[in-house]
Amino acid sequence: MAKSTTTYTCAACAASFSKWSGRCDSCGEWNTITEDTGLSAGPGGKSLGAKRGTGVILTELAAEETPPPRTQSRVAELDRVLGGGLVPASAILVGGDPGIGKSTLLLQAAARFARNGLKTIYVSGEEASAQVRMRAQRLGLADAPVQLAADTNLRNILTTLEAEAPGLAIIDSIQTMWLDTVDSAPGSVSQVRAAAHELTTFAKRKGISIVLVGHVTKEGQIAGPRVVEHMVDTVLYFEGERGHQFRILRAVKNRFGPADEIGVFEMTGKGLAEVTNPSALFLSERGKPSPGSVVFAGIEGTRPVLCEMQALVAPSPHSQARRTVVGWDGGRLAMILAVLEARCGIPFAGLDVYLNVAGGMKISEPAADLAVAAALLSAREDSALPADTVVFGEISLSGALRPAPQTENRLKEAEKLGFTTAIAPKGGKAQGASGLTLKRFSDLTGFVGDVFGAG
Numbered sequence: 001m002a003k004s005t006t007t008y009t010c011a012a013c014a015a016s017f018s019k020w021s022g023r024c025d026s027c028g029e030w031n032t033i034t035e036d037t038g039l040s041a042g043p044g045g046k047s048l049g050a051k052r053g054t055g056v057i058l059t060e061l062a063a064e065e066t067p068p069p070r071t072q073s074r075v076a077e078l079d080r081v082l083g084g085g086l087v088p089a090s091a092i093l094v095g096g097d098p099g100i101g102k103s104t105l106l107l108q109a110a111a112r113f114a115r116n117g118l119k120t121i122y123v124s125g126e127e128a129s130a131q132v133r134m135r136a137q138r139l140g141l142a143d144a145p146v147q148l149a150a151d152t153n154l155r156n157i158l159t160t161l162e163a164e165a166p167g168l169a170i171i172d173s174i175q176t177m178w179l180d181t182v183d184s185a186p187g188s189v190s191q192v193r194a195a196a197h198e199l200t201t202f203a204k205r206k207g208i209s210i211v212l213v214g215h216v217t218k219e220g221q222i223a224g225p226r227v228v229e230h231m232v233d234t235v236l237y238f239e240g241e242r243g244h245q246f247r248i249l250r251a252v253k254n255r256f257g258p259a260d261e262i263g264v265f266e267m268t269g270k271g272l273a274e275v276t277n278p279s280a281l282f283l284s285e286r287g288k289p290s291p292g293s294v295v296f297a298g299i300e301g302t303r304p305v306l307c308e309m310q311a312l313v314a315p316s317p318h319s320q321a322r323r324t325v326v327g328w329d330g331g332r333l334a335m336i337l338a339v340l341e342a343r344c345g346i347p348f349a350g351l352d353v354y355l356n357v358a359g360g361m362k363i364s365e366p367a368a369d370l371a372v373a374a375a376l377l378s379a380r381e382d383s384a385l386p387a388d389t390v391v392f393g394e395i396s397l398s399g400a401l402r403p404a405p406q407t408e409n410r411l412k413e414a415e416k417l418g419f420t421t422a423i424a425p426k427g428g429k430a431q432g433a434s435g436l437t438l439k440r441f442s443d444l445t446g447f448v449g450d451v452f453g454a455g
């Protein structure tokens with residue numbers, strides 16, 4: 001029988017005993033002796049006991065480390081989102097609504113990587129090989145040296161990947177994969193979690209890049225567990241509005257590059273085409289200057305992107321006025337309406353407010369605040385801003401304007417696209433860095449008074 005190694009320690013003097021007693025023999029304190037749990041107890045309260053592990057290897061933080069080698073697809077929009085290319089021994093999750101174009105994107109990416117000399121395997125759990133082949137033909141990729149498989153049994157897939165040792169494996173989709181060691185249906189939380197765990201550890205062990213495709217639920221989360229997002233190195237979302245022809249690949253997490261980077265693609269009959277100048281695309285449908293329309297000079301990741309904010313303000317027939325937002329945060333809209341009312345005395349009570357980011361773009365930058373406020377006021381006053389003006393800046397609850405990061409980049413992009421005036425907060429870098437006329441304000445009241453002659 002294993003001998004018990006339990007010891008007892010006095011909390012007052014740290015003396016150690018082999019038996020419990022009410023009073024410490026060493027310091028004389030009462031009720032201070034407790035059982036020594038060896039290592040600390042886990043969250044379940046179960047102690048690791050006195051048995052020690054073998055230890056881990058410690059290295060110096062200052063040790064030399066070369067950056068990981070990267071393989072490029074030479075599709076600039078994709079490589080940028082990946083942080084400069086594909087990193088070996090990494091797992092990437094690509095999430096998106098069903099039918100948004102994930103399989104198309106990844107088949108095109110697979111063909112590019114394969115043509116650039118990276119051994120690539122595409123495993124489809126949703127379509128038969130013949131279907132994938134037909135899609136490839138439609139996309140003009142039929143001759144790309146990509147290896148196909150149509151299977152969902154992960155044990156078999158991993159055996160093949162081990163034998164073939166590719167540089168890149170694409171698993172479309174993680175929800176269709178199943179492990180015979182897990183006793184639940186494919187697509188269930190435990191299957192998705194286990195399959196993602198197997199694939200990510202396999203990627204690390206074998207030094208290959210693995211791309212997992214994940215469907216997104218109605219609530220906008222990758223179906224199955226959020227934990228998949230924690231397991232992988234990179235999480236990309238493929239987004240877009242069904243009625244619009246362009247798609248955005250957005251990095252929401254990247255251990256090997258900047259997050260918030262976007263790649264913009266246009267959907268065509270021959271697949272996805274890169275959009276190297278998204279600002280021009282987002283502004284292409286803009287007509288004459290009209291009330292409620294304001295161009296926001298935004299930044300997505302490292303790149304400036306201009307887009308149009310559209311607002312409509314109309315007397316409400318309802319007892320409770322409507323606030324409807326597409327492409328921006330509803331809470332943030334409520335905040336700006338409140339600031340306009342409280343700090344500038346411009347009420348929106350009894351008015352329906354609609355806000356739309358043109359072209360199906362989604363914006364999360366606080367720097368859009370001032371553009372939103374300008375669009376709301378322009379719609380409410382029925383007075384258009386000059387067509388050659390861009391707006392950006394964050395609004396604080398006090399009504400003060402805060403400078404936005406990367407002011408210089410925003411101004412350069414606006415100038416490149418033919419804008420002549422920028423409305424921005426005071427402060428921030430880039431004084432006189434561009435040929436634009438700058439109108440700078442330190443608070444919202446000043447801006448409202450100057451631009452709309454009110455407030």
Ligand code: TYD
Nearest residue numbers: 098099100101102103104267268269271272
């Ligand atoms: P698909 O890639 O199958 O979407 P997902 O894998 O996200 O479910 O694309 C959906 C449909 O859209 C499919 O019928 C092909 C079509 N499509 C195009 O015709 N052109 C394109 O550029 C893209 C991306 C998709």
Ligand code: MG
Nearest residue numbers: 102103126172
């Ligand atoms: Mg698909």
